Amino acid sequence: MTQLAIDGGQPELKRTDYKNWPIITRDDRRLIKQVLDSGIVAGGTAPQVKALETEWAAYTGSKYCLTTCSGTAALHMALAACGVGPGDEVITAAFTFLASASCAIHQNAIPVFVDIDPRTYCMDPAKLEAAITERTKAIIPVDIQGMPSDKDPILQIAKKHKLFVIEDACQAHGALYKGKHVGTFGDIGCFSLNNFKNLCGGEGGLFITNDENLMKKAALVRCFGDEVDEVSHRRKYNASILGYMYRNQELPAALTRAQLMHLDKNNKVRIANANYLTRELRKIPGVIPPYCPPDCKHVYFMYNVRFDPKAAGVNCEPRRFRIAVEKALFKEGMLVGQWQTLPVPAQDLFQSKLGYGATGYPWSVNEAKGITYNYDPCQFPVAQSLCDTYTVVHGIHPPNRKALMQKIVGTFQKVFGNLDVALAHADDVIYPGGDAKLYGAS
Numbered sequence: 001m002t003q004l005a006i007d008g009g010q011p012e013l014k015r016t017d018y019k020n021w022p023i024i025t026r027d028d029r030r031l032i033k034q035v036l037d038s039g040i041v042a043g044g045t046a047p048q049v050k051a052l053e054t055e056w057a058a059y060t061g062s063k064y065c066l067t068t069c070s071g072t073a074a075l076h077m078a079l080a081a082c083g084v085g086p087g088d089e090v091i092t093a094a095f096t097f098l099a100s101a102s103c104a105i106h107q108n109a110i111p112v113f114v115d116i117d118p119r120t121y122c123m124d125p126a127k128l129e130a131a132i133t134e135r136t137k138a139i140i141p142v143d144i145q146g147m148p149s150d151k152d153p154i155l156q157i158a159k160k161h162k163l164f165v166i167e168d169a170c171q172a173h174g175a176l177y178k179g180k181h182v183g184t185f186g187d188i189g190c191f192s193l194n195n196f197k198n199l200c201g202g203e204g205g206l207f208i209t210n211d212e213n214l215m216k217k218a219a220l221v222r223c224f225g226d227e228v229d230e231v232s233h234r235r236k237y238n239a240s241i242l243g244y245m246y247r248n249q250e251l252p253a254a255l256t257r258a259q260l261m262h263l264d265k266n267n268k269v270r271i272a273n274a275n276y277l278t279r280e281l282r283k284i285p286g287v288i289p290p291y292c293p294p295d296c297k298h299v300y301f302m303y304n305v306r307f308d309p310k311a312a313g314v315n316c317e318p319r320r321f322r323i324a325v326e327k328a329l330f331k332e333g334m335l336v337g338q339w340q341t342l343p344v345p346a347q348d349l350f351q352s353k354l355g356y357g358a359t360g361y362p363w364s365v366n367e368a369k370g371i372t373y374n375y376d377p378c379q380f381p382v383a384q385s386l387c388d389t390y391t392v393v394h395g396i397h398p399p400n401r402k403a404l405m406q407k408i409v410g411t412f413q414k415v416f417g418n419l420d421v422a423l424a425h426a427d428d429v430i431y432p433g434g435d436a437k438l439y440g441a442s
């Protein structure tokens with residue numbers, strides 16, 4: 001019998017089996033050189049920034065695009081453009097990155113969470129209406145890990161209650177719902193350009209809308225709320241609303257444009273890698289690969305698997321089983337480990353409500369009127385159960401291809417063929433996870 005690496009055997013994978021993301025090509029060098037040669041490094045209407053906005057609007061099929069310094073900035077700008085403010089509630093999914101919720105606090109509004117669908121891990125539309133109150137202003141569905149959220153029922157509910165829909169598509173560049181780009185269904189779509197994401201500018205963000213008023217308002221928010229004279233095109237240095245400094249720059253914009261030339265091709269590799277893994281891993285009892293409905297295009301920003309001890313024929317508590325399997329896989333040299341370890345509402349920020357120091361603000365605005373906000377994780381059992389049982393299989397991005405996927409599958413087979421050994425090492429001091437360098441970070 002093969003000996004698991006966690007038990008002193010030989011690891012199945014080497015770090016050199018993994019190739020890093022993003023892929024830098026001659027297009028990146030060419031466009032970056034263009035910026036350096038031009039001498040223009042910044043400006044709200046600078047050539048790379050303007051070209052990126054035109055190209056992303058065209059790519060997604062939206063009328064307007066504004067580039068920002070981060071995805072978080074784009075989300076905050078979106079809420080500000082929609083006029084969300086103190087006392088308003090903003091609904092998002094319980095399983096997401098913090099920024100989907102903290103953007104509401106940045107606008108002095110109160111995040112409210114909805115549990116997720118157990119198959120897609122996106123906001124469960126069946127649980128959305130129960131979270132709406134007369135204070136709700138906006139819904140932020142999240143296209144989680146590259147999987148489009150269920151747009152139709154969410155939009156229908158939003159329309160009925162006259163709510164803004166801001167799509168957090170920060171993880172889903174190029175993903176389609178019923179043939180149409182995510183980010184174009186609601187009032188505003190937001191994307192991140194950080195180094196991990198399918199479309200990478202180092203850092204940065206993209207904001208899209210079909211609504212001219214929202215675009216104009218967001219443009220104001222992006223640059224201090226400062227009005228620009230319509231005739232001279234000069235800044236008036238007269239802020240008409242509260243704004244921020246959320247502009248992008250020429251170098252990240254140029255990098256993003258070069259990366260955009262390769263987005264579809266790179267997404268195709270992610271999908272092929274993911275489909276291969278799904279086909280093979282679903283044959284292993286106790287491994288649950290991700291699900292994608294037939295009318296959606298999932299772009300696999302991340303590749304999740306869940307573990308089910310019962311299906312694996314093991315009598316073990318699910319969370320402990322995941323930890324044991326994760327450690328054994330990691331010791332085999334696989335880059336594997338959790339991303340979010342908690343549903344977002346379970347994070348300390350929401351448990352302590354220390355948004356702006358010890359004031360309890362912005363929750364206190366409504367709590368003073370007798371309204372209570374309870375972020376008890378028990379309200380999000382699906383998100384909690386996902387967090388107990390999932391892990392991320394890193395390295396499904398290009399230039400990694402089938403050779404690495406085959407090794408990953410072989411490693412799963414090895415560990416699942418020796419579950420008793422893996423479980424015996426469940427308490428070993430091992431910290432599974434990815435490798436920042438894999439994603440162009442240090």
Ligand SMILES: *Cc1c(COP(=O)(O)O)cnc(C)c1O
Pocket residue numbers: 069070071072073096097099100142168170171191192193194204205
């Ligand atoms: C990455 C991400 C963001 C924030 O993007 P930044 O560019 O890092 O600010 C927001 N929401 C989700 C779901 C993300 O994954």
